Amino acid sequence: EPEVTQTPSHQVTQMGQEVILRCVPISNHLYFYWYRQILGQKVEFLVSFYNNEISEKSEIFDDQFSVERPDGSNFTLKIRSTKLEDSAMYFCASTEGRSNQPQHFGDGTRLSIL
Amino acid sequence: ELKVEQNPLFLSMQEGKNYTIYCNYSTTSDRLYWYRQDPGKSLESLFVLLSNGAVKQEGRLMASLDTKARLSTLHITAAVHDLSATYFCAVDMWGRETSYDKVIFGPGTSLSVIP
Numbered sequence: 001e002p003e004v005t006q007t008p009s010h011q012v013t014q015m016g017q018e019v020i021l022r023c024v025p026i027s028n029h030l031y032f033y034w035y036r037q038i039l040g041q042k043v044e045f046l047v048s049f050y051n052n053e054i055s056e057k058s059e060i061f062d063d064q065f066s067v068e069r070p071d072g073s074n075f076t077l078k079i080r081s082t083k084l085e086d087s088a089m090y091f092c093a094s095t096e097g098r099s100n101q102p103q104h105f106g107d108g109t110r111l112s113i114l
Numbered sequence: 115e116l117k118v119e120q121n122p123l124f125l126s127m128q129e130g131k132n133y134t135i136y137c138n139y140s141t142t143s144d145r146l147y148w149y150r151q152d153p154g155k156s157l158e159s160l161f162v163l164l165s166n167g168a169v170k171q172e173g174r175l176m177a178s179l180d181t182k183a184r185l186s187t188l189h190i191t192a193a194v195h196d197l198s199a200t201y202f203c204a205v206d207m208w209g210r211e212t213s214y215d216k217v218i219f220g221p222g223t224s225l226s227v228i229p
Contacts, residue, residue, distance in 0.1 A: 045217060045219070050215065091157065093157075101162070102147055105158075107155070107156045
């Protein structure tokens with residue numbers, strides 16, 4: 001079965017550094033999402049992306065965050081200057097359409113900011 | 115802003131028992147999902163509920179949606195240890211009346227099934 005794949009599985013970065021989290025959505029999917037989950041807490045929506053544009057973003061998704069689909073397969077989340085509170089699990093998700101499909105989640109990237 | 119609540123947040127139950135998890139949300143939506151998460155793992159889709167009165171069943175789990183009451187339930191029948199996990203409901207703001215491409219998760223219900 002096709003999967004959403006995320007790399008790396010674990011990223012350790014110094015505070016203030018830039019980090020890029022990578023996702024390869026399922027190939028025929030058109031809608032893409034990033035979520036984060038601070039350890040033991042709820043899953044928080046960050047951003048949705050369709051047709052090479054951001055559709056919606058949350059208050060968490062401030063100027064330090066950006067998303068990009070640099071080619072036909074990858075979908076990236078960049079954090080420009082990381083803070084300690086950015087430490088979390090980041091999940092990418094994709095869906096084929098918005099009619100009756102669930103979102104398919106990747107295995108996540110654990111981001112640790114030191 | 116849409117708020118999604120779940121009740122209870124923690125549930126410890128014996129094998130063989132039945133229980134219901136409740137998910138309430140604060141604004142109009144006719145799309146709701148249930149996900150399962152095992153510790154340290156990703157989110158697995160369990161149910162997609164797309165209309166008022168929708169009911170879906172898979173094994174020992176049954177989910178329903180009442181859009182008028184803004185309530186979804188996840189019912190567990192004759193629980194087994196393998197069902198121990200965290201269960202999230204998630205409300206989709208994409209629908210007939212709105213087209214916000216945003217899914218808001220509840221806080222999760224941590225379920226432990228004790229032999």
